[in-house]
Amino acid sequence: MPTAETDNGYLYQQVVKRIRNLRDANSLRPGERLPSLRRLAAQLGISVPTVKQAYDELERLGWVEVRPQSGYYLKAPLASSGRPRRPDLSAVPVPVRQQRLIEKVQQAITQPGLVPLGISNPASAFANPQTFSRLLRRVTTITGGQALGYGPMHGLAPLRHQLAHRYGEMATVTTGDQLIITNGAQEALTLALMCVARPGDVVAVESPTYFGLIELIESLGMMACEIPACPDGGVWLADLRQALDNQPIRACIFASSINNPLGSLMPDATRRALVELVESRGVALIEDDVYGDLHFSPQRATPAQAWSKRGLVLTCSSFSKTAASGLRIGWLLPGRFEAEAKRLKSALSGPTPLLNQWAVHELLVSGDYDRNLKRLRAELAANKERMVAAVQQYFPATTRHSDPGGGCVLWLELAERQDSGRLFELALAAGISIAPGPIFSASGRYRHCLRLSFGLPWSERVEAAVARLGQLISSP
Amino acid sequence: MPTAETDNGYLYQQVVKRIRNLRDANSLRPGERLPSLRRLAAQLGISVPTVKQAYDELERLGWVEVRPQSGYYLKAPLASSGRPRRPDLSAVPVPVRQQRLIEKVQQAITQPGLVPLGISNPASAFANPQTFSRLLRRVTTITGGQALGYGPMHGLAPLRHQLAHRYGEMATVTTGDQLIITNGAQEALTLALMCVARPGDVVAVESPTYFGLIELIESLGMMACEIPACPDGGVWLADLRQALDNQPIRACIFASSINNPLGSLMPDATRRALVELVESRGVALIEDDVYGDLHFSPQRATPAQAWSKRGLVLTCSSFSKTAASGLRIGWLLPGRFEAEAKRLKSALSGPTPLLNQWAVHELLVSGDYDRNLKRLRAELAANKERMVAAVQQYFPATTRHSDPGGGCVLWLELAERQDSGRLFELALAAGISIAPGPIFSASGRYRHCLRLSFGLPWSERVEAAVARLGQLISSP
Numbered sequence: 001m002p003t004a005e006t007d008n009g010y011l012y013q014q015v016v017k018r019i020r021n022l023r024d025a026n027s028l029r030p031g032e033r034l035p036s037l038r039r040l041a042a043q044l045g046i047s048v049p050t051v052k053q054a055y056d057e058l059e060r061l062g063w064v065e066v067r068p069q070s071g072y073y074l075k076a077p078l079a080s081s082g083r084p085r086r087p088d089l090s091a092v093p094v095p096v097r098q099q100r101l102i103e104k105v106q107q108a109i110t111q112p113g114l115v116p117l118g119i120s121n122p123a124s125a126f127a128n129p130q131t132f133s134r135l136l137r138r139v140t141t142i143t144g145g146q147a148l149g150y151g152p153m154h155g156l157a158p159l160r161h162q163l164a165h166r167y168g169e170m171a172t173v174t175t176g177d178q179l180i181i182t183n184g185a186q187e188a189l190t191l192a193l194m195c196v197a198r199p200g201d202v203v204a205v206e207s208p209t210y211f212g213l214i215e216l217i218e219s220l221g222m223m224a225c226e227i228p229a230c231p232d233g234g235v236w237l238a239d240l241r242q243a244l245d246n247q248p249i250r251a252c253i254f255a256s257s258i259n260n261p262l263g264s265l266m267p268d269a270t271r272r273a274l275v276e277l278v279e280s281r282g283v284a285l286i287e288d289d290v291y292g293d294l295h296f297s298p299q300r301a302t303p304a305q306a307w308s309k310r311g312l313v314l315t316c317s318s319f320s321k322t323a324a325s326g327l328r329i330g331w332l333l334p335g336r337f338e339a340e341a342k343r344l345k346s347a348l349s350g351p352t353p354l355l356n357q358w359a360v361h362e363l364l365v366s367g368d369y370d371r372n373l374k375r376l377r378a379e380l381a382a383n384k385e386r387m388v389a390a391v392q393q394y395f396p397a398t399t400r401h402s403d404p405g406g407g408c409v410l411w412l413e414l415a416e417r418q419d420s421g422r423l424f425e426l427a428l429a430a431g432i433s434i435a436p437g438p439i440f441s442a443s444g445r446y447r448h449c450l451r452l453s454f455g456l457p458w459s460e461r462v463e464a465a466v467a468r469l470g471q472l473i474s475s476p
Numbered sequence: 477m478p479t480a481e482t483d484n485g486y487l488y489q490q491v492v493k494r495i496r497n498l499r500d501a502n503s504l505r506p507g508e509r510l511p512s513l514r515r516l517a518a519q520l521g522i523s524v525p526t527v528k529q530a531y532d533e534l535e536r537l538g539w540v541e542v543r544p545q546s547g548y549y550l551k552a553p554l555a556s557s558g559r560p561r562r563p564d565l566s567a568v569p570v571p572v573r574q575q576r577l578i579e580k581v582q583q584a585i586t587q588p589g590l591v592p593l594g595i596s597n598p599a600s601a602f603a604n605p606q607t608f609s610r611l612l613r614r615v616t617t618i619t620g621g622q623a624l625g626y627g628p629m630h631g632l633a634p635l636r637h638q639l640a641h642r643y644g645e646m647a648t649v650t651t652g653d654q655l656i657i658t659n660g661a662q663e664a665l666t667l668a669l670m671c672v673a674r675p676g677d678v679v680a681v682e683s684p685t686y687f688g689l690i691e692l693i694e695s696l697g698m699m700a701c702e703i704p705a706c707p708d709g710g711v712w713l714a715d716l717r718q719a720l721d722n723q724p725i726r727a728c729i730f731a732s733s734i735n736n737p738l739g740s741l742m743p744d745a746t747r748r749a750l751v752e753l754v755e756s757r758g759v760a761l762i763e764d765d766v767y768g769d770l771h772f773s774p775q776r777a778t779p780a781q782a783w784s785k786r787g788l789v790l791t792c793s794s795f796s797k798t799a800a801s802g803l804r805i806g807w808l809l810p811g812r813f814e815a816e817a818k819r820l821k822s823a824l825s826g827p828t829p830l831l832n833q834w835a836v837h838e839l840l841v842s843g844d845y846d847r848n849l850k851r852l853r854a855e856l857a858a859n860k861e862r863m864v865a866a867v868q869q870y871f872p873a874t875t876r877h878s879d880p881g882g883g884c885v886l887w888l889e890l891a892e893r894q895d896s897g898r899l900f901e902l903a904l905a906a907g908i909s910i911a912p913g914p915i916f917s918a919s920g921r922y923r924h925c926l927r928l929s930f931g932l933p934w935s936e937r938v939e940a941a942v943a944r945l946g947q948l949i950s951s952p
Binding site for chain 2 (some may be wrong): 102103106110121125126129132133136137140141145146147148149151152153183184186188190194198214215216218219221234320324325326328342343344346347348349350351352353354355356
């Protein structure tokens with residue numbers, strides 16, 4: 001394609017330079033949208049294709065990202081130090097002993113008055129409390145009498161069918177009858193793990209992994225085998241294969257779409273290969289898909305469930321990260337363990353509250369859920385760029401960070417000598433909560449790592465908190 | 477006290493005879509209130525003390541019962557065949573294998589269109605759905621925004637303090653901070669049992685006992701040791717002592733106030749002795765107190781918790797039988813196992829929904845809960861008499877029945893040759909659900925027993941269902 005050349009070089013290169021100048025002058029900040037093609041073309045008196053060529057070049061350089069039907073957005077510049085390194089693990093099962101530190105961190109996370117950079121759910125999951133209040137009132141009026149009774153043991157049929165329909169769109173064959181509505185994803189994970197493993201059994205987890213999984217494995221008296229997870233693409237299949245060869249692994253629990261704390265997004269092809277690998281060994285895969293709907297790329301990742309041929313994949317998810325965590329509505333797609341999972345739900349906690357199920361059902365059928373999700377994903381994608389930029393600005397230059405493909409958390413690797421447990425205490429004293437690295441490892445690794453949330457609405461207070469953390473790290 | 481004598485004997489005896497005639501003519505039916513003292517005195521032209529003397533005599537004869545601040549109520553006549561017999565158990569621990577039958581029964585219980593005599597919660601726990609709807613709307617308006625977030629891991633502080641205050645009135649020392657809000661009593665029981673026993677351990681249960689406990693013990697891979705429970709006063713302490721001597725019992729789970737399925741009320745003195753016995757052996761007692769508030773006697777039973785000296789009593793309860801089962805709000809008072817119970821709540825399911833906790837809090841502080849409870853207890857006490865009378869009228873004369881001190885279920889012992897599993901199927905075909913005896917025993921005892929609910933509003937349809945059951949039993 002021919003391009004217009006001027007005295008100052010190709011026209012499109014001038015546009016590229018202009019955007020870079022805007023960025024350097026802080027007139028355009030990471031997470032913000034670039035002017036539309038038409039608008040910039042009109043402004044500069046050049047053609048739309050030339051602006052398009054410039055934006056494509058910016059995308060190739062990793063400065064901007066394209067979001068379909070939305071536009072081009074400025075990304076934070078990539079730190080020269082790059083991504084956190086692949087952890088060097090021996091993949092030996094360990095008994096889990098992390099609950100004390102986890103409790104301490106959880107208390108800090110919910111402590112009022114702090115800047116809660118330790119949270120893992122978007123603070124504005126549902127943007128408008130008034131809208132949500134109205135929704136709940138509508139549900140109450142409709143269901144008042146019905147919500148008094150126990151309701152079906154495994155969930156409200158219309159809600160189960162709504163969920164089945166949504167999975168159907170992702171090419172996962174399921175009927176609502178298989179699905180079990182649970183008290184949040186955490187109960188779904190508990191039921192799933194009790195279906196596939198017994199006390200003393202070895203369970204493979206990503207490393208680093210969500211601390212709730214570590215607590216769960218510890219509570220059920222099982223052993224954890226840590227498989228390195230890559231900040232770009234999730235768990236390393238070669239490492240998993242080796243662990244399966246050498247250890248008596250009964251099950252894997254992986255956040256197989258978007259990981260917490262890395263924020264990494266596993267490519268669909270890897271997830272498919274993962275399912276084939278575990279099913280060929282007769283090992284169950286529990287997928288924790290709570291962040292699946294919060295993808296930054298145009299397409300949602302396909303759940304592992306979609307590729308299961310032997311029924312060994314159990315899918316756990318919830319609305320706690322995407323709508324209202326307070327309702328505590330999760331679900332379990334139990335694969336071939338349907339009968340056992342249903343028995344356990346009945347025995348361990350009984351039916352999930354009916355009113356809450358009706359509220360989520362109304363959220364789905366009204367279209368409010370999808371509309372809100374679109375807003376939320378755009379907000380989080382912008383927040384991510386702002387957080388990465390803030391870390392690059394305020395943290396020591398040696399800091400490595402992950403590149404989340406969705407969700408609301410960023411993983412940081414500091415210099416080896418740093419102690420995130422000490423940083424946690426210092427930050428707390430400064431009115432900030434963070435999630436220190438060791439709570440994400442059954443064996444207490446990642447002492448020099450931490451997780452930061454970009455789930456808060458971006459504000460000067462949040463940016464000041466990141467700056468303060470940077471100071472605390474830089475001090476001797 | 478001098479009494480007026482007439483030609484027809486003492487005046488008060490005429491009153492006694494008059495009431496008996498009304499009963500025999502079905503003009504006054506079991507569960508109904510007798511005319512007030514003043515009204516009957518005025519009607520018969522005799523003195524109030526004479527009527528009082530007659531009513532006292534009727535009470536002594538077991539025909540009526542007094543409910544303070546309410547009046548005198550006609551009881552069902554005591555069947556000559558009396559109470560169900562003490563089960564003869566060898567108290568040997570057994571692995572539990574009852575879930576299939578339990579599932580079948582649970583499906584039938586919730587099947588629409590049936591007369592659900594198999595349920596164990598009062599159908600009209602909250603009499604007025606409109607009032608409840610209004611309450612929920614108020615809560616939604618107040619808490620809309622707040623209900624969006626996760627809320628504290630172990631429960632809403634104001635609700636925990638309300639509950640602690642109510643326990644305080646029963647002389648149980650507790651602060652709200654110890655208490656954990658759970659997803660119904662079933663989750664409280666799960667947490668409690670996981671705190672005190674491990675897979676393979678032996679757990680003492682009443683026999684017969686609530687099938688949810690059998691499911692729970694089975695799901696956690698534990699063994700059950702059945703201790704005979706008496707239809708009048710709960711578990712037999714002599715049998716328990718013997719079992720403790722001979723079996724490695726780690727914990728007891730008893731409905732130590734009002735039992736399900738017997739409806740039996742353990743006297744406070746026995747409960748106190750029970751606590752002393754288990755604590756002297758270092759054995760934990762999990763008390764399932766869900767029916768505690770539904771007592772027919774004027775005073776509520778004192779929870780076992782009140783007598784605990786070593787912290788080995790764990791109290792589980794909920795609002796599912798007394799307010800709204802659909803909200804699924806229960807709680808656990810964990811005794812000395814507070815830290816472990818809190819860890820497990822976090823690991824297995826996370827926080828209980830906030831909206832539901834606010835609703836129950838509003839129910840308590842508004843006084844609606846206590847007002848409704850008073851109505852509910854009166855209704856259930858009347859229903860019990862009606863159900864006992866119906867059983868006596870329609871069932872074979874050899875039928876034995878329990879004498880519930882509260883709650884909403886009646887336990888029946890048929891002739892030895894009867895099979896309640898077959899009766900369950902026949903009843904189902906006739907549009908009636910019942911709860912057959914074997915689901916209440918870990919070892920499948922009580923084949924000739926069944927549980928009937930008197931938790932439905934009394935109606936001709938209910939009475940006709942009891943009559944139909946009677947026919948099904950009498951057939952060869």
